[in-house]
Amino acid sequence: MKKLKISLAVMAGLCILFLLFGLYQVRYNGTYGRFDGSLRYLKYDEANDRFIFFGFLDYQLDGIDGPIVKRLGADSLEMAYVVGEASEKYTVVKSVLPLRDSLQFTVKVDNTDKDKFTVTLRGTPESRPVVYGPQPKLLALSDMEGNFNALYGLLTANGVMTEDYRWNFGNGHVVCNGDFVDRGRNVLACLWLLYELQGQAEQAGGKLHFINGNHEHWNLTAYPKSAHSRLIAFAQAATGIEQPVPAFAELMNDENILVAWLKKQPVMLQIGNKLFVHAGISPEFAKAGWDIEKVNQVFWNSIDGGVENAETELLYDDKLGPLWSRTMVRPYGGKEKLSDAEYASILKTYGVNHLIIGHSIVEEVSTDYNGSLFRIDVQHAEEKFSAQTQGLLFEEGKAFRVNALGERVVLSRVVG
Template identity: 30%
Template sequence: MTKSLLLAATLLASTWQLQASEPLAYQFDGPYVFNDSSAKKATKHSAYWVCNAELKHNYASDKQLTRPDNCGQLPQPLLSDTVKQIMPDSYDGIKKIVTLSDVHGQYDVLITLLKNQNIIDANNNWAFGDGHMVITGDMFDRGDKINEVLWFVYQLDRQAKAAGGMLHLLMGNHEQMVLGGDLRYVHQRYDLASKLLNKSNDALYGEDTEIGQWLRSKHTLVKINDVLYMHGGISSEWLTRELTISQANQIFRDNIGRSKKELKQDELLNFLFYGNGPTWYRGYFKDSFREAELDKILAYFNVRHITVGHTSQTQVLGLFNNKLIAVDSSIKRGVQGELLLIENGELIRGLYNGARQPL
C-alpha cells in the first residue's frame, strides 16, 4: 500500500471510530481559517470545516465565510482586520463595564447569561452600546464548544467597536497553555479536526490563522477607570520588579506560543507566565493574604479595585470591602454563571436569571 493510501485508510478508520463512539455534534467543527498572504492566491482567507466527520474547504468572499452544505450550525463569521489591532490598555471616563471570566467552552451558558442581562440581543449581537466588556481569560479547554465561543466573541469584538464600545479579551493561563502546545485539557471533540487537518490543536490557532492572530493582539492586563483587570492576580513580586502594565502586555504578546520549557529558562518570563504572574496567581484567596498587602498593590497601580477570574467561586464575589472582585462564577461547570456590572461607579452582580444585586 502506498503512503498516501495508508494515510487515507488511517483517516477513514479514525473517522469511523469517532462516528461510532462520539456524539453526533462532535462530527461538526470549525471553521478553522488560515490566512495566506501569497500574491498568487485570489483570497487570503482559507476555511476548513468538519461536516459530518468529513473535511470540507472553501474561501471567504469579501471576508464573509459561508458554511458548506450539510454542515450543521457552525459559525459563519464576517472577518475583520479591526479586531486584530492592538488597542490601548488603559481607559478613563467609561460609564458602563461588564466583566466575566472562565467560560471554558460553555457557549450556551454564556449566551443565556448575556441575553438575560441585555448585553446581547435576541440574535446574539452586541447590545451594550458604548460600554466596555472585559473577559478575563480562559475561553479554551475543558468544554466542547470552544470554537463557538471564540467566533462569537470575535463577532462581539467587531460589533462593539462599531457601536463605540470595546471588548477586552484578556489572556488567561489556558490560552497560554493551548497556544504553547500544552494540550492536556483540550476536549476530545477536537481530536477529529486535528486528525483530518493533520495538525495539533495548538497549530489550529497558530500565527497563520485568523483566530490565532486575533488572540495574539490581545492584552493580559487592562485598566479601566479605577479598576485593574487580569486573569489570576497581581502578586507583591510584581512591585519589586517595578513593571508597568504596558511592559507586561508587550512581553506576553512577544512570547505567547513559546513552550513551557523555553519560558521557564528565562527568569522574567518564568515569573510572568507562571507562579506569581498575573495569569496563575491565586494568593488573594489564601488565609495568609492580608488587606495591607492588597492596599500596596492598589496604590502601585493607582486603582481602587482589582478584578480577577481563575479561582472558582459560586458567584461574583467582593472581598476586602470590594477592593478585590472575583468574577470566576463557575461558568465552566455548564449550569449557570454571573457577571459583574459597573455603572457610573456602582458595583452590581448580574445574575443568571437577569436579576441584578448590589455587590
C-alpha cells in the same frame, strides 16, 4: 514482622493520599499528571461519570465544529469545518476561498438549540490600548471555557447582545477576563462570537476586551493539556497528523485567524480605577515595578516573537504570575492568602482602587478586601438561562452581581 506491617501501612496510606489528590485534580482540571498527547495517567469520563486510570485516549469527532480559518499566503484562506449528523460519521471538510475584505461565514454551534451566527472577518489584528478612562457601563465575565450556552445566556440576559447575535450594549464596555478556551465543547463558537462582537462593538462606539488567561496561554503555546478531546480530533483530521500534540500545534499556528487575534489581546487591562487580570497579582510580581503597558509588552514579545528571558519567567510563573497566582483568594503555592496590607500595596503600585479577577472558583460573584476585590470565576451552568451563570456589572456608581436570568444584586458602591 512488626516493621514490615508498619511499612505496608505507610505505603497503603501514601497510595490513598495519591488517589485522593488525583481525584481532586481531575475534578478540578480534568487531568492529572503528565500529558504526552495520547496518555493521561488519570482521566475523568464526564459522559459516563467515571474515572479512567492509565487510559489511552481515543480522540473522536463527535459533533459539528468550526470553522478553523487559516491564511494561505497573501490572497486566500482555508476554511475547515466538522460536518455530519449524529446518525452518521462526522468528517472534516475544507474549502479554499479568496481573501477579500469583510468576508462572511456561518458558525454553527453544537448545542440542542442548533444556534448559528454570521462572522465578518476583519483585517490583520493589532494590539489595542490597555488603559481606558472611566466608563458609564461595564460588564465583566470570566472562565466560560467553551460553554457557549452560558456565554449566550449571560450576554443576552444583560443586554450585551440581542438574541440574533447583534451588539446591544451601545458605548458600554465588556471585559472577558480569560479562560474561554479548553474543557468545554464549543471553544471555537465562543471565540468566534466574541471576535464578531468585538467588531460590532467598535462600530457602535463600545468595546469588547478579551484578556488572555492561563488556558489561552496553553493553547497559544500548543499545549493541549486541558483541550477538549473533540478539538484534538479536529486537529488530527484537519492536519492529517496522527500524533495529538503535533496536530494541535499545527492547528494553532500563526496562520490561524483566531490564534493571530488572541495573540494581540492583553493579559492586563485598566478601565478607570479598575484593574482586570485573569488570576491575580502576587507581591513578588508587583515588586518587579512593571506598569500595565510593560506587562502586556512582555506578553506580546514572548507569545508572538518567541522571546524567553527572566521577564517571561516571572510573567508565566505558575505560582507568582498574573495568569496563575491565587493568593488574592486563598493560600497557594506555599504562600498564604494576601494580608490587607499586601493587597493595599498592590493597589497602590498600579494606581487603582479595584481589582477584578477570575481563575479561582468561588460560589458566587463576590467581593473581598473591604469591597475592593471582585472575584468573578463561578461554576457556570450548562443551560442558557440560569442564576448559576454570573457576571459583574458596573453601572451608575454601583457594582452588581448579575446572572443569566437578568437578575442583579448590588455588591458595593464604586467610583470611576
